[in-house]
Amino acid sequence: MSIRTGIVGISGFGGGEALRLIAAHPAFELVYAAGDSTAGSRIADRFPGAPHGLADLVIEKWDPEALPELDLLFASLPTGASAEALARVPGSVRIVDIGGDHRHVDGWAYGLADVWPERIAGQRRVANPGCFPAAALTALAPLLTEGLIAPGTIVIDAKTGVSGAGRGGGDGFGYATTNENLQPYGLLKHVHMPEMETTIGLLSGGSAAGLVFTPHLVPMTRGLLVTMYCRGQATTAQCRDAARAFYADRPFVRLSDAPPQTKWAAGSNLCFVHYAADPARDLVMALGVVDNLGKGAAGQAVQNANIICDLPETTGLAGMPVWP
Amino acid sequence: MSIRTGIVGISGFGGGEALRLIAAHPAFELVYAAGDSTAGSRIADRFPGAPHGLADLVIEKWDPEALPELDLLFASLPTGASAEALARVPGSVRIVDIGGDHRHVDGWAYGLADVWPERIAGQRRVANPGCFPAAALTALAPLLTEGLIAPGTIVIDAKTGVSGAGRGGGDGFGYATTNENLQPYGLLKHVHMPEMETTIGLLSGGSAAGLVFTPHLVPMTRGLLVTMYCRGQATTAQCRDAARAFYADRPFVRLSDAPPQTKWAAGSNLCFVHYAADPARDLVMALGVVDNLGKGAAGQAVQNANIICDLPETTGLAGMPVWP
């Protein structure tokens, strides 16, 4: 089977990772690539290691009304840039939007694939979660659905590699000042908070009104860790049991015995979850690790695409993480 | 004035930073250096950039009963290695112990220099705080003394560069696996917790029994950030006012308007503190940044030595951070 596939936003890091995954995918055939800053280049001009079969594909200027015949489109556009444009893509084209415009929007399934595959199956429009929510919600879901933590008490201390800021991150992400530097930002008001509040509410049936979320920029290219502190009386064993049951059949979530390291997930679609609780302190800790460009972006997008194309979920995603 | 000064533990990172600071200090004259793994080497063999005046000093095997005439000794030994040995140093020698054996121990002042200089002045034995407590307690002290947070509710999410693990950190800190990796460790039970609990109790008059502390190893050589979440009804302005008043005359603490970055402190003895509060969420956030080898080790040690030697506190410590 060959599924005619396109990528828009291929010059960004999320789009580039989608290219890498699609190039190795046995069913998705890349027939269209678009990107504003790179339009007119060949794939090989931007990705010197592209396979010979894709090297000469010319990157187009993005125009949703001038698409070739497509079965599937991955969109990796800056926030605000996809809502209007994707509305003009023919309904026959399945879309996975890696960008932020369609999360918890009517007509779009929210693609938290390890948690809600059944809500995604059969859809034609899927909104990929943000990278921070992908890690946080995957680790929290078993606790929230089992009522092991109070949904209004969650503190998320998040750390991400620099590629999360995207290729257009600008001066603030220059090597000389980002290296050997750890930078907290967005205190009390990060853009990902509403997405997490909504999802926490859906998972728990309660309110996440007290949510606290603090992202930090870590001097590394890839990798994302959330360290979460919640109030609750559950034991570590109860948390682990809940996660083991919740993810019993899910191929990409790994419950780890030791606190997970970001490099464990590098280049993969895996999500590592870990729990540590102390009832005496009314404390449940939940940790989640993903590659921000893998499960946090293109990996989960391919997983979602597999689901809506009725392919086995792991198709093209079984590769081991890169170590070291 | 020349103060005859020694360093024991010069082969470690803390001892090496002490050497750098002492070499630039106008009153401390290095006359003795000891270190087990490097005994017999010249200073210049281990520190190729040492000034000519120190280059030929030979590193001795550490023997507290065979010291030359000394006024001041900096000890930077592994935990457990200094208690017995330093007891054998003549009482006439002032000691600053960078290691962990004498914190909150009778007969030793606890050298949280920016907070309690008056407890340090006039002492002959000072125990330097650990690197995590140095950052955390300096940021918390104004809040605790003013009663702006509940002392039993503090969550410390801490991040440190790799030099915090010391030169003898071993295989776990090899470049290939530490680079591009972020590693949480010591969940619920880190060795620095009792030191922090005791100090929080002293500062607040209350109990820190609910303290939560989670360190993370960040792929950078130097730098340490604590992101702290406390319950309290104070506003950001109240926290800032408290810190401004508390540190009005203190030369090394900077209240920053923006969330501080670790590189701001690189190579210096500065501590940056920052606050953000939201009464609606019953939340007070306090952030502290230090160089783990500066204020977190050798910088604070030199500050303590200045205090006990009746020198201006900033002597030899006024250098700007290295940027970028």
Next chain:
Amino acid sequence: MSIRTGIVGISGFGGGEALRLIAAHPAFELVYAAGDSTAGSRIADRFPGAPHGLADLVIEKWDPEALPELDLLFASLPTGASAEALARVPGSVRIVDIGGDHRHVDGWAYGLADVWPERIAGQRRVANPGCFPAAALTALAPLLTEGLIAPGTIVIDAKTGVSGAGRGGGDGFGYATTNENLQPYGLLKHVHMPEMETTIGLLSGGSAAGLVFTPHLVPMTRGLLVTMYCRGQATTAQCRDAARAFYADRPFVRLSDAPPQTKWAAGSNLCFVHYAADPARDLVMALGVVDNLGKGAAGQAVQNANIICDLPETTGLAGMPVWP
């Protein structure tokens, strides 16, 4: 077809990369793993992202006389450790030795796969080139065979990521002192020189007696670049034409228009070659880039294994490099 495959030396970086490639290989089935320092562990204990099918395989203590039935063995042992042991492996087992003991040794094909596939096909014993020779010789081969450079005049200025030193690299490769540091070593006498001299002689029919080789340790985990300066009157166009012809049908060698960057090859089996010449200065420059664990170790090993197992050379090796 399922080829029963083993790895010895799985705890090292080369062995670990072999595992990653074999796990994704459609014909090689991993049935045996051995490693001294990790014997007794499960694969998943050391590689948390291993696929479920391999997770429970127990790592054995290496004993060449207690092998299960194997068709193929990858050996990634320290120099000096494989010569005697591999001699005791049954002759029916095909072996690719990633280590250094069998290069240019009787009875072993020298596995410079992009250059000499025909010498490898049909063999049962292949010695993988070292990582520096892999990059250098692949870039030089077209020039040497066409006589475009004088073989006795080659200066190789080489730069490698830290994983090239192996997991057992020891204290010299700790993060704190390796980061933000560039280290030349082995001036005039590196261990890889004889291998390169011999191969240059074979390719050119001349003597490489004047060869100069200087490796440098670069603060990055993966990646290897050789910048080579040779005497010759060829033009850039002649060099490029020679390489284009030489590698016309070879799938893994890319002639690049711009100077190649190490990250272009990350995680892949690609080798990028580039040429720049100036007859007025009697100068031909040749550059080669590989991933030291890919084409420089496990990638080329799998390529060699494909060749000796009569599989298409690119089987399991077609993945795009990881970017960024």
Next chain:
Amino acid sequence: MSIRTGIVGISGFGGGEALRLIAAHPAFELVYAAGDSTAGSRIADRFPGAPHGLADLVIEKWDPEALPELDLLFASLPTGASAEALARVPGSVRIVDIGGDHRHVDGWAYGLADVWPERIAGQRRVANPGCFPAAALTALAPLLTEGLIAPGTIVIDAKTGVSGAGRGGGDGFGYATTNENLQPYGLLKHVHMPEMETTIGLLSGGSAAGLVFTPHLVPMTRGLLVTMYCRGQATTAQCRDAARAFYADRPFVRLSDAPPQTKWAAGSNLCFVHYAADPARDLVMALGVVDNLGKGAAGQAVQNANIICDLPETTGLAGMPVWP
């Protein structure tokens, strides 16, 4: 003595390092700072660790005709931006130009301070060498003046940290794509070549017509190494003797026994030189290490300023390198 000092280009990395050194200098008093992108900010807005005495100095828009009364001006402007503007600075102001416009220009001393202090003393206009020439020429000078190498045969393989590209380096220097990447550039035609050719000619009395220079961008913030290959029949001992004699009284050049590492010089004005020769291969290798912002920019600028202000050369520059 107080020397009224200004910096133009303070927003760049070279200007920022000049600020750090001047802040610690006992004779230079900073009274003026200018920078286009940061005009209107206070020093503390851009440099959070600035000492209290400098924190409130406002950065001016650069206007050479609206200077306050100055004794000394450090200029760190992009190439092409200083020639015309500095001509309008009053002749009474001593100028050290860190930028590239005045190297080997009439009326400007070439500030290769360790080699030619006597040409600098008494001047009012000094052009600082480029960062690559600073390292290369300091290592080559003893060999060239003693005739130990053939001046027309020098191959310079150079490696620099990313701060060498300056703060305005742009997209090419973003963290995500620069990290874990080693990038050669400017093959056969780098902008620093004429400066080096001219200086080599002056030092040797011969022609450097065959000079080859290849820079590489290394994933580190600071540090610069040149690995140089020359033809010559000198022995290692002869090269070392020549360097030892040449730099007998010079405070900042260190002849090292082992190949020098870039981190040895971090944050300092030191230059490490090292030699290895093999007459049988007609080869003399010379290595030089500097901090590209220290001896390669602001450190050497302060050294030059000390010389032209009749201060001891090491004033304000005696600090040990930062390690680790």
